[in-house]
Amino acid sequence: MTTVMARVKKTAANPRVFLLFLIVLLVVLFGSLKPAFLNGPFVLAPLMSSIAIFTVVGLAQMVALSVGHMNLAVGQMASLGAMVMGLCYDVFRMPLILGLLVGLVAGAAVGALTGWIIVKTGVNSFIVTLAMSFALIGLVPAMYSWLSEGAAFTSKPAGLDLIGRQTFASICMGNTCGTDAVPLIILPAILIMGLVWYLYSRTRLGREILVTGSNVKAAELSGVPTGRRLMFVHTLSGTLAAAAGFMVAASVGSFTPAIGSEFMLPSFVGPILGGTLLAGGFVSVIGTFLGITLTLVIRKGLDLFGVGLETMNVLLGVILLVALSTERFRLASGGRRRGGERPSGEPAQTDDPDQPDEALKDPPESVQTEDKELAR
Amino acid sequence: MTVPALEIKNLTKTFPGVKALDRATLTLMPGTVHALMGENGAGKSTLIKVVTGILHGDSGTINVFGENVHFDGPTDAMDAGIGVVHQERNVVRGFTVGENICLSKMPRKGPLVDWPEVKIQAKRCLDMLDLAIDPDTPMTELSAAQTQLVEIARGLYTETRVLLLDEPTASISVDEAMRLFRVIERLKAEGTAILFVSHKLEEVFEHCDSITVLRDGKTVVESQPLAGFTRDEVIDKMVGRALAHLEAPQRSVDMTTVPALALNALSTTAGHRNVSFELRRGEILGLYGLVGAGRTELARSILGLEGVVAGTVKVKGEDVRIRSVREALQKYRIGYVTENRKEEGVFLLQPITTNIAVTVWSKLAKFMGYVPAKDEQSLVAEQVAQLDIKISSQDQMAGQLSGGNQQKVSLAKWLAANTEVLIIDEPTVGIDVRTKRSFYDLIWKLADEGMAILLISSDLSEMITLADRIAVMERFVVRGEIENTHHYEEMSQAVIRLIHPTSTPAAGE
Numbered sequence: 001m002t003t004v005m006a007r008v009k010k011t012a013a014n015p016r017v018f019l020l021f022l023i024v025l026l027v028v029l030f031g032s033l034k035p036a037f038l039n040g041p042f043v044l045a046p047l048m049s050s051i052a053i054f055t056v057v058g059l060a061q062m063v064a065l066s067v068g069h070m071n072l073a074v075g076q077m078a079s080l081g082a083m084v085m086g087l088c089y090d091v092f093r094m095p096l097i098l099g100l101l102v103g104l105v106a107g108a109a110v111g112a113l114t115g116w117i118i119v120k121t122g123v124n125s126f127i128v129t130l131a132m133s134f135a136l137i138g139l140v141p142a143m144y145s146w147l148s149e150g151a152a153f154t155s156k157p158a159g160l161d162l163i164g165r166q167t168f169a170s171i172c173m174g175n176t177c178g179t180d181a182v183p184l185i186i187l188p189a190i191l192i193m194g195l196v197w198y199l200y201s202r203t204r205l206g207r208e209i210l211v212t213g214s215n216v217k218a219a220e221l222s223g224v225p226t227g228r229r230l231m232f233v234h235t236l237s238g239t240l241a242a243a244a245g246f247m248v249a250a251s252v253g254s255f256t257p258a259i260g261s262e263f264m265l266p267s268f269v270g271p272i273l274g275g276t277l278l279a280g281g282f283v284s285v286i287g288t289f290l291g292i293t294l295t296l297v298i299r300k301g302l303d304l305f306g307v308g309l310e311t312m313n314v315l316l317g318v319i320l321l322v323a324l325s326t327e328r329f330r331l332a333s334g335g336r337r338r339g340g341e342r343p344s345g346e347p348a349q350t351d352d353p354d355q356p357d358e359a360l361k362d363p364p365e366s367v368q369t370e371d372k373e374l375a376r
Numbered sequence: 377m378t379v380p381a382l383e384i385k386n387l388t389k390t391f392p393g394v395k396a397l398d399r400a401t402l403t404l405m406p407g408t409v410h411a412l413m414g415e416n417g418a419g420k421s422t423l424i425k426v427v428t429g430i431l432h433g434d435s436g437t438i439n440v441f442g443e444n445v446h447f448d449g450p451t452d453a454m455d456a457g458i459g460v461v462h463q464e465r466n467v468v469r470g471f472t473v474g475e476n477i478c479l480s481k482m483p484r485k486g487p488l489v490d491w492p493e494v495k496i497q498a499k500r501c502l503d504m505l506d507l508a509i510d511p512d513t514p515m516t517e518l519s520a521a522q523t524q525l526v527e528i529a530r531g532l533y534t535e536t537r538v539l540l541l542d543e544p545t546a547s548i549s550v551d552e553a554m555r556l557f558r559v560i561e562r563l564k565a566e567g568t569a570i571l572f573v574s575h576k577l578e579e580v581f582e583h584c585d586s587i588t589v590l591r592d593g594k595t596v597v598e599s600q601p602l603a604g605f606t607r608d609e610v611i612d613k614m615v616g617r618a619l620a621h622l623e624a625p626q627r628s629v630d631m632t633t634v635p636a637l638a639l640n641a642l643s644t645t646a647g648h649r650n651v652s653f654e655l656r657r658g659e660i661l662g663l664y665g666l667v668g669a670g671r672t673e674l675a676r677s678i679l680g681l682e683g684v685v686a687g688t689v690k691v692k693g694e695d696v697r698i699r700s701v702r703e704a705l706q707k708y709r710i711g712y713v714t715e716n717r718k719e720e721g722v723f724l725l726q727p728i729t730t731n732i733a734v735t736v737w738s739k740l741a742k743f744m745g746y747v748p749a750k751d752e753q754s755l756v757a758e759q760v761a762q763l764d765i766k767i768s769s770q771d772q773m774a775g776q777l778s779g780g781n782q783q784k785v786s787l788a789k790w791l792a793a794n795t796e797v798l799i800i801d802e803p804t805v806g807i808d809v810r811t812k813r814s815f816y817d818l819i820w821k822l823a824d825e826g827m828a829i830l831l832i833s834s835d836l837s838e839m840i841t842l843a844d845r846i847a848v849m850e851r852f853v854v855r856g857e858i859e860n861t862h863h864y865e866e867m868s869q870a871v872i873r874l875i876h877p878t879s880t881p882a883a884g885e
Contacts, residue, residue, distance in 0.1 A: 202747065203741070204737040204740070205745050206745075207733075207734075214724075218714075218721060219723075220701060221714055221720050223700075223702040223735055224734065281725055
């Protein structure tokens with residue numbers, strides 16, 4: 001019985017479980033107060049569609065965070081990728097998959113360039129990606145007005161509408177069709193989540209990226225080619241951003257310069273709420289998904305209650321702040337209780353050694369020393 | 377009868393699950409150097425932290441010059457004339473040397489910092505240690521040892537009647553330690569009471585007057601004159617049972633084999649000139665030198681982290697050009713255990729599995745880079761068992777282990793990768809006597825199994841215990857190589873003579 005209790009306690013302490021609990025609670029709350037919230041084609045399908053898109057955006061940021069970097073150009077990389085795709089469909093009449101691939105390569109290329117600059121110059125990723133985003137903010141609309149009529153590519157290759165705007169209701173087997181509450185665009189999002197999860201949890205490359213994020217000096221001295229790993233991470237971030245750009249274009253039906261303009265802030269919210277460390281070395285794909293889901297469920301719910309956009313943004317800001325500060329507080333008190341006042345040289349007692357997420361919260365001595373220094 | 381400078385009575389401090397101090401008692405007289413000894417975790421650092429107001433004791437009394445005190449924070453202790461050099465590096469890396477020294481009490485001119493005065497004060501502290509460091513130097517440009525010396529200079533900044541030194545010599549060379557002891561002698565003559573924590577018995581016996589030994593938070597030797605003790609007795613008191621005297625085993629190296637690693641007149645961008653040596657399998661070659669002699673830089677040059685200007689590196693008789701640690705590891709089977717465990721040796725926030733398997737992922741990887749968790753874990757389990765690393769699970773974070781176990785983890789990753797040449801840089805800094813002993817046994821065992829070991833250390837007694845031969849480096853040049861006879865007196869004289877060829881060895885050395 002006690003072990004069951006311990007297990008329950010441990011699970012409840014996991015931030016991912018906490019997020020899931022909040023999401024379920026809110027859905028039940030909104031659903032019972034406003035039954036319209038559970039309407040399939042008009043509420044749930046669009047909601048899931050934006051969750052799918054922003055999860056991919058969140059992952060594009062998460063991979064940069066995994067090495068302690070950031071990608072402030074995530075939106076602009078998405079818009080560049082989308083522009084290239086639109087160009088392929090509109091001017092070169094390419095089929096869906098081919099144009100998508102070319103666009104992803106464009107995203108990868110701009111990401112690789114960013115990564116290369118960061119590694120070669122040693123300039124902070126914040127600055128390099130900020131500069132990159134400015135350059136692209138200028139470049140992409142200029143390209144649109146030069147290459148398209150009306151500053152948008154509107155040609156739709158076969159299949160674009162299916163993936164972007166339709167639900168499982170369009171997929172039929174004999175006489176039975178799927179539900180119209182679930183959009184098809186969740187499929188690419190699930191595929192991407194699976195691939196990123198596999199990368200970080202199962203492969204050598206993912207492990208090497210995480211140790212690079214954890215301590216780049218130690219990684220280099222352990223034989224990890226840290227420069228190449230950093231470049232890969234930015235390449236991947238650009239690729240995922242371009243994929244998100246494609247998903248937005250598919251869901252609205254045209255390729256415009258506005259794609260990606262609102263990506264940057266949400267891209268941080270998902271990973272951070274989900275437990276990804278800003279300092280690098282720890283990521284959570286599921287957490288990123290749950291973090292994005294929570295914010296979008298709140299947004300949608302408030303929208304149904306007729307809360308205006310301005311009020312909604314203020315409310316969202318407050319909710320995020322509260323959520324993050326309780327999390328921060330929990331971290332801090334947990335760390336103090338377990339490791340903070342440990343006599344030097346004594347190995348720490350781990351309450352739950354088989355729970356890496358929990359153990360992570362125990363800041364190592366060096367971190368504490370720094371904290372103390374700052375406090376003084 | 378003089379009043380004790382510091383009198384600690386029945387001090388108890390409990391952490392969840394551990395009694396760090398259990399009625400600890402200590403009397404420190406003015407004008408004496410008092411050794412505080414004990415193994416890691418015996419409570420030495422906790423005692424110092426309570427005395428300086430960083431931690432608060434549960435019960436017991438502290439008197440400073442006969443006056444009962446309660447410190448709420450470090451500033452209170454400072455105002456009472458207690459200076460301290462902590463074991464952990466507490467420097468602010470983004471600041472300059474001068475700022476760090478004066479950090480506790482910045483000289484002011486009205487509301488503004490008096491920068492010229494900061495420089496003057498910092499210079500004064502640095503001069504006391506004969507340190508030729510400009511106060512304007514950023515901390516980031518200093519080596520580990522120089523950082524430690526600045527830390528000591530910081531303890532000299534304020535007027536102190538009681539100076540607490542927590543392992544100040546852990547990562548500095550004999551020469552620099554000698555400067556420190558000259559300062560200690562001077563302060564002692566001026567009547568300052570000094571509490572000195574060190575794991576180095578030689579230092580303690582040479583410079584201390586009295587001794588207190590802590591074991592598991594309890595005082596087992598209470599403020600007695602050091603003259604009545606032998607080294608073995610002190611070790612016995614610390615570990616609580618008789619520990620065999622550190623004696624090098626009989627070892628023989630087959631000198632006819634092709635050297636596993638050889639440098640031939642190597643000059644580097646780091647500044648080395650004409651460095652040559654040969655290291656054979658099964659051999660422990662000691663590379664001894666003062667701080668700044670270029671030992672760590674030589675290791676980095678071998679690994680390709682510094683450029684080669686002239687000369688060659690040979691691995692098993694063949695000229696090689698190593699460009700990265702990865703190449704050194706995968707192509708030439710050379711591993712490097714760094715001197716800077718926490719910053720370069722382990723990933724504090726990553727699990728043990730990751731910390732040890734990091735060198736072997738490329739070997740374990742299957743199709744599409746897939747690393748089977750089972751293979752990884754069994755390989756790590758093997759190393760954990762072989763090195764006797766104390767962990768509760770492989771998922772435990774490396775940052776939660778004690779220093780000795782972290783060091784074992786940082787060594788284990790190279791053993792897991794089957795390296796044939798191991799460069800070990802300062803393996804036992806800040807590690808207690810018993811763990812040190814097990815490290816020595818381990819290094820001997822690895823050599824007996826055929827590993828070629830290049831041992832870098834600034835602990836001369838460690839060098840004389842462990843090495844088969846000692847190469848002495850000074851200012852990026854190897855001054856000479858000596859066969860090790862394992863006689864401390866004889867060897868230390870020989871080493872000092874190589875470093876200072878013209879002068880006679882300094883008194884007391």
